[in-house]
Amino acid sequence: MFMNHIKIPYENLKRVNEKYFKDLELHSKNVIESGWYILGENVREFENEFAQVNNIEYCVGVASGLDALVIGLAVFDFPKGAKILVPSNAYIACVLAVIQAGFTPVLVEPNYDTCNIDVSGLKNKYSNDCVAILAVHMYGRMCPMPEIMIFAKNNNLKVIEDCAQSHFAEIQGKKAGTYGDIGAFSFYPTKNLGALGDAGAIICDSEEVYLKIQALRNYGSHKKYHNKxxxxxxxxxxIQASFLRLKLSDYKMVIQKKRELASIYLDELTGITEVKLPQTEGVNHVWHIFNIRCEQRDELKIFLEKHGVGTEIHYPITPSKQDGYAHLFANQIYPISDRIHFETLSLPISTFLQKEDVEEIASIIKIFYES
Ligand SMILES: Cc1ncc(COP(=O)(O)O)c(C=O)c1O
Incomplete structure (x- = not known):
């Protein structure tokens, strides 16, 4: 409605990637001239470098974050239709991955304060026929993995961590994706580590799991025309792996910049009683998304747009209420998730923004609540 007045867009990937343009051109030229376009040196090197940065043994590059989840679930040979515990408030890819891998999603309500699942939510939905937990680290903040791992061990559950929104977040110095049996990543262009197209990866510590994933992403084959x-x-x-290698070398800057922007929001917006700010205690947040919660979410979104600021909602509709999925969750209620979806608003926090942009956004929010 007010789109052409937008002075501070929610995202601008051209501006995010501008600083890399020259190097990206060089990288693409090198790939083009190499004549080797699938599973070559860049994929191998990116996998090594990404594993190293995460302090884990193995990494396998795949085509998307969704595929990382599907393959990360399928690798364990759970019985067809087995139950997987998955958050009720996450991106649709999480529920879709469970279904595509041939299993049954059991939706777990998140903790209202953190938007992440925790052990109390898991206990509410756990039954003997659950085989795994899909722990989704929402917005850049990790789920309480030490506690979740104890619960998983006690109940013989595998743990797949969805790190699409939380690359390089940490708890107790251990990175997202390295607590569970599998860490699944998306490098969708808007992510903290973003490609220039679709891309994803899986990390793990087990050689057996690694070798199987390597085959699963490539027609189930380790050896050409032999399909195990x-x-x-x-x-x-x-080409995406070569871009990711370049951007991986700059990931610390991305996190540092986002932390600087987040701390301005946190300072400026503290004290507005109607606004619930993201919680930061005890976790090393990486701010893929800076989401606030407020009852007048829709009015505030329109007000910000009117004043030239673009925002997003992650997400407006819960998976259980999506047209294509509602039949799977008939007569089930998810009040915490519904409340989060109703209240959540994502403010701009991309790396192309300046400190002044965030100060301006915060002052517009203050005006909204003063008027
Ligand atoms: C939490 C989460 N999981 C999975 C995905 C899927 O990633 P992709 O779009 O790369 O398939 C996303 C993408 O936005 C996501 O946010």
Whole structure:
């Protein structure tokens, strides 16, 4: 409605990537001229570098974050239709991955304060036929993994961590994706580590799991025309891997910049009683998304737009209420998730923004609540 007045957009990928343009051109030229476009040196090196940064043994590049989840679930040979505990408030990819892998999603309500699942939510939905937990680290903040791992161990559950929104977040110095059996990543262009197209990766510590995932992403094959498993075609492109290598070398700057912007929001917005700010205690937040919660969410969104600020909602509709999924969750209620979806608003926090942009956004929010 007010789109052409937007002075501070929610995201601008051209501006995010501008500083890399020259190097990206060089990287793409090198790939083009190499004549090797699928599963070559760049994928191998990116996998090594990404594993190293995460302080884990193995990494396998795949075509998207969704595929990382599907393959990360399928690798364990759970019985067909087995139950997977998955948050009720996450992105649709999380529920879809469970279904595509041939299993049954059991929706777990998140903790209202953190928007992440925790052990009390898991206990409410756990039954003997659950085989795994899909722990989704929402917005850049990790789920309480030490406690979740104890619960999983006690109940013989595998743990797949969805790190699409939380690359390099940490709890007790241990990175997202390294607590569970599998860490699944998306490098969708808007992510803290973003490619220039679709891309994803899986990390793990087990050689056996690693070798199987390597085959699953490539038609179930380790050896050309020999297919040990029924797999997928989900290979990370050489060209995206070469871009990711370049951007990986700058990931600390991305997190530092986002932390600086987040701390301005936190300082400026503290004291507005109607606004619930994201919680930061005890976690090393990486701010993929800066979400506030407020009852007048829709009015505030329109007010910000009217004053030239773009925002997003992550997410307006819960998976259980999506048209294509509602039949799977008939007669089930998710009040915490509903409340989060009704109240959540994501403020701009991309790396192209300046300190002054965030100060301006905060002052517009103050005006909204003063008027
Ligand atoms: C939490 C979460 N999981 C999975 C995905 C899927 O990633 P992709 O879009 O790369 O398939 C996303 C993407 O936004 C996500 O936010």
């Amino acid at each position: 498993y029924i797999g997928w075609n989900s290979r990370l492109d050489e």
